[in-house]
Amino acid sequence: MKRFGQVIGLRPEDAAEYIRLHADVWPGVLKKIEECNIRNYSIFRYGDLLFAYMEYHGDDFDADMAAMAADETTQKWWALCMPMQKPVEDRAEGEWWKTIEEVFHCD
Amino acid sequence: MKRFGQVIGLRPEDAAEYIRLHADVWPGVLKKIEECNIRNYSIFRYGDLLFAYMEYHGDDFDADMAAMAADETTQKWWALCMPMQKPVEDRAEGEWWKTIEEVFHCD
Numbered sequence: 001m002k003r004f005g006q007v008i009g010l011r012p013e014d015a016a017e018y019i020r021l022h023a024d025v026w027p028g029v030l031k032k033i034e035e036c037n038i039r040n041y042s043i044f045r046y047g048d049l050l051f052a053y054m055e056y057h058g059d060d061f062d063a064d065m066a067a068m069a070a071d072e073t074t075q076k077w078w079a080l081c082m083p084m085q086k087p088v089e090d091r092a093e094g095e096w097w098k099t100i101e102e103v104f105h106c107d
Numbered sequence: 108m109k110r111f112g113q114v115i116g117l118r119p120e121d122a123a124e125y126i127r128l129h130a131d132v133w134p135g136v137l138k139k140i141e142e143c144n145i146r147n148y149s150i151f152r153y154g155d156l157l158f159a160y161m162e163y164h165g166d167d168f169d170a171d172m173a174a175m176a177a178d179e180t181t182q183k184w185w186a187l188c189m190p191m192q193k194p195v196e197d198r199a200e201g202e203w204w205k206t207i208e209e210v211f212h213c214d
Contacts, residue, residue: 005151005158022211030213040147042160043211044112047197051112051207052151053160090154100158104129104150106137 002061003105006052006097009086010045017083019045028073036064050085052097109168110212113159113204116193117152125191126152135180143171157192159204 010018022043033041037058044051056066070075082096091098117125129150140148144165151158165171175181189203198205 007153019210041213042209045205045210046114046207100147100151100153103126103152105146
């Protein structure tokens with residue numbers, strides 16, 4: 001299993017709607033997350049910043065992420081959510097959410 | 108089980124030492140974390156900000172946190188770490204790390 005921490009900006013004017021949407025995520029989106037081997041996935045908000053924590057249990061992360069990106073329901077969901085997000089400037093090339101460094105873990 | 112997300116600032120001049128310490132946390136500190144019913148505890152770094160994710164499996168969080176604070180080894184550890192941290196200004200009264208809002212979770 002591989003743990004991921006990620007950050008992305010949240011546009012303040014869209015925060016209320018983003019939170020409302022995420023309180024009741026579409027079943028098809030949740031199903032695809034599960035099919036793509038993501039487990040124990042949480043998003044937290046700190047002001048204009050979102051922090052995500054997730055655990056990946058598959059053996060081909062890039063392939064699973066490609067499958068997620070190819071899913072029609074997920075694409076519609078992202079079309080709603082992405083304009084509300086503001087990726088951080090120092091993310092790696094090709095990233096939307098920036099992957100951040102794990103400095104400590106205990107089970 | 109209750110999940111927590113937390114943030115705190117990291118003083119840039121201390122970042123390297125903080126990361127070094129957390130790559131090899133003292134066994135007594137880890138033991139106390141476990142005794143206090145914290146599991147699956149990770150800290151991530153995003154620039155001058157630390158993001159923590161943890162799961163609490165006990166039934167009296169305040170009592171467990173008081174037990175942690177009373178532990179001599181933990182106190183010595185905190186005496187090293189706390190000067191490297193810079194709590195965020197909008198934390199709640201009595202907080203060191205600020206607890207942040209969970210806006211999404213799926214198992």
